[in-house]
Amino acid sequence: MSDAAWWKTAVVYQVYIRSFADGNGDGIGDITGLTARLPYLAELGIDAVWINPWYPSPMADAGYDVADFRNIEPSYGTLEQADAFIAAAHERNIRVILDIVPNHTSDRHRWFQAALRDEPGARERYLFRPGRGPGGQLPPNDWQSVFGGPAWSRVEGDPDNLWYLHLFAPAQPDLNWEHPEVRSEFEGVLAFWFDKGVDGFRIDVAHGLVKEAGLPDGGVLTAGAQHNATHPAWDQDGVHEIYRGWRSVANRYAPERVFIAEAWVPSNERLARYLRPDELHTAFQFDFLRAPWRASTLRTVIDDAMAGAASVGAPPTWVLSNHDVPRTVTRYSRSQPAGLSESEWERSRWDEEVADHDLGRRRARACALLQFALPGTAYVYQGEELGLEEVEDLPAEARQDPTWVQSGFTDVGRDGCRVPLPWINGPVPYGFSPAGATADPWLPQPPHWGEHSVQAQDGDAASFLHLYRDALTLRRELWETDAEVSWLDTDAGVLAFTRGDAQCWVNTGDAAVPLPPGVSVVLASVPGVTDTLPTDAAVWVRG
Ligand code: NOJ
Ligand code: CA
Numbered sequence: 001m002s003d004a005a006w007w008k009t010a011v012v013y014q015v016y017i018r019s020f021a022d023g024n025g026d027g028i029g030d031i032t033g034l035t036a037r038l039p040y041l042a043e044l045g046i047d048a049v050w051i052n053p054w055y056p057s058p059m060a061d062a063g064y065d066v067a068d069f070r071n072i073e074p075s076y077g078t079l080e081q082a083d084a085f086i087a088a089a090h091e092r093n094i095r096v097i098l099d100i101v102p103n104h105t106s107d108r109h110r111w112f113q114a115a116l117r118d119e120p121g122a123r124e125r126y127l128f129r130p131g132r133g134p135g136g137q138l139p140p141n142d143w144q145s146v147f148g149g150p151a152w153s154r155v156e157g158d159p160d161n162l163w164y165l166h167l168f169a170p171a172q173p174d175l176n177w178e179h180p181e182v183r184s185e186f187e188g189v190l191a192f193w194f195d196k197g198v199d200g201f202r203i204d205v206a207h208g209l210v211k212e213a214g215l216p217d218g219g220v221l222t223a224g225a226q227h228n229a230t231h232p233a234w235d236q237d238g239v240h241e242i243y244r245g246w247r248s249v250a251n252r253y254a255p256e257r258v259f260i261a262e263a264w265v266p267s268n269e270r271l272a273r274y275l276r277p278d279e280l281h282t283a284f285q286f287d288f289l290r291a292p293w294r295a296s297t298l299r300t301v302i303d304d305a306m307a308g309a310a311s312v313g314a315p316p317t318w319v320l321s322n323h324d325v326p327r328t329v330t331r332y333s334r335s336q337p338a339g340l341s342e343s344e345w346e347r348s349r350w351d352e353e354v355a356d357h358d359l360g361r362r363r364a365r366a367c368a369l370l371q372f373a374l375p376g377t378a379y380v381y382q383g384e385e386l387g388l389e390e391v392e393d394l395p396a397e398a399r400q401d402p403t404w405v406q407s408g409f410t411d412v413g414r415d416g417c418r419v420p421l422p423w424i425n426g427p428v429p430y431g432f433s434p435a436g437a438t439a440d441p442w443l444p445q446p447p448h449w450g451e452h453s454v455q456a457q458d459g460d461a462a463s464f465l466h467l468y469r470d471a472l473t474l475r476r477e478l479w480e481t482d483a484e485v486s487w488l489d490t491d492a493g494v495l496a497f498t499r500g501d502a503q504c505w506v507n508t509g510d511a512a513v514p515l516p517p518g519v520s521v522v523l524a525s526v527p528g529v530t531d532t533l534p535t536d537a538a539v540w541v542r543g
Helices: 003-008 031-036 038-044 079-091 110-116 180-195 239-251 268-275 295-310 343-352 357-373 402-406 454-458 464-478
Strands: 011-015 048-051 095-100 128-130 152-154 162-165 200-203 258-261 317-319 377-381 494-499 502-507 520-524 537-542
Touching: 031 038, 031 079, 038 464, 079 095, 095 180, 180 239, 239 258, 239 268, 258 268, 268 295, 295 494, 295 502, 357 464, 357 494, 357 502, 357 537, 454 464, 464 520, 464 537
Parallel strands: 011 048, 011 377, 048 095, 095 200, 200 258, 317 377
Antiparallel strands: 128 162, 152 162, 494 502, 502 537, 520 537
């Protein structure tokens, strides 16, 4: 692959900066901590980092409520530190992808503050509408926010009974993308960071910017469930023109800057529309992450994703977890539903079934080998390489995700996958904060995480961390090829394919299966694999 095409095969590491590494001891991850861990990321063998929003924010939604798109959140650092980080990452040949949040701003953004003061024209940049019913007592339509509760909040004391739209928290008012100033402002924000050398952007809620004209009723706004994503707020044709404009901004730079869309849409065909040659480069294909540990579902999902991406000449994009979903190990720690699981990966049944984390880890190791053997780009969410599990038992008073409050304390939300990383095999905070820290980590870490720390795994050749390092090194040799997936005939429960000179075998079934005679094992997710592949394991072989 030429250097310019790095993004077509890249392994991108997602840095949830608040929980990655705390440099100054206030219990919150920051740029100093991140910069100090660059050697760790380089050794892991990734090509790029994607950093969740690091802009000034009141943190109503962990930074997805941005108050100023051209600056750095003070608890994370300064613009100078950001510049230095970008330069230091580039020195190690690690690209830097930021997170842009164009659907909404913080309610503290100067534009929304001006709108609340009713400065001339200021409200037109957002979606203010009069309420329904006598005295405008009812919201303008029936939309229910992704986090729960109405998607509208009333402007207190407003003589016109106005409400404003927020698909997420009330502190995240939606922008009006029909407004030319909104469009030019975001193109300016892209250029601001591109000029600093940033290599690309992950686009938050890329499918939500344009709403159906007239804002007709549409009911509940679901986030993760693709099957249910048809809604007047989602995936409207008008969004594509915005991305054509963004692509022309990216194309002004050399090397070209790239985009990755977070777009929850009903099908890979709809997703491919975001990836047409004059729009975005890549888009997360979330079916892979929603698939249970079952060969048949995985194979269908993989085929569909590859066909969708190929229809527009884009690379497929594999993701097993991120900061919005339960961690992979935990999803695989219980019995696996048939088909694509719905409703939060069946979180509703989690109370009834105890998690078997050893089993979950075994499957997660195998699935990592599957992910890295596929064509296209792959994402690793921080802590995935350590095999961390979802922290399911966070105390209620520690929870920070707005979902917890907005759902009336029925949905525990996403804090369980956002717990700060363990670096050292010692007591809490396991080196997340330096010695002498003045505050505890912003979310409490579980008592046994020392054994999953980087330090504990570093010295253990059989660890999760070593598997990731080995896989990423060998991926360059084995799988960075244009060769397509060619499925092999296998027993039910087994997934196997050839790509180029290598084969990947995955066993999700109940019994060990023989490997083809004469192959040599290059990397296995469990020790001791030679000619048979045990259950819940994967292997890379050369034939
Ligand atoms: C998707 C982000 O990944 C999530 O964390 C956030 O809450 C919503 N978009 C709203 O910005
Ligand atoms: Ca800090």
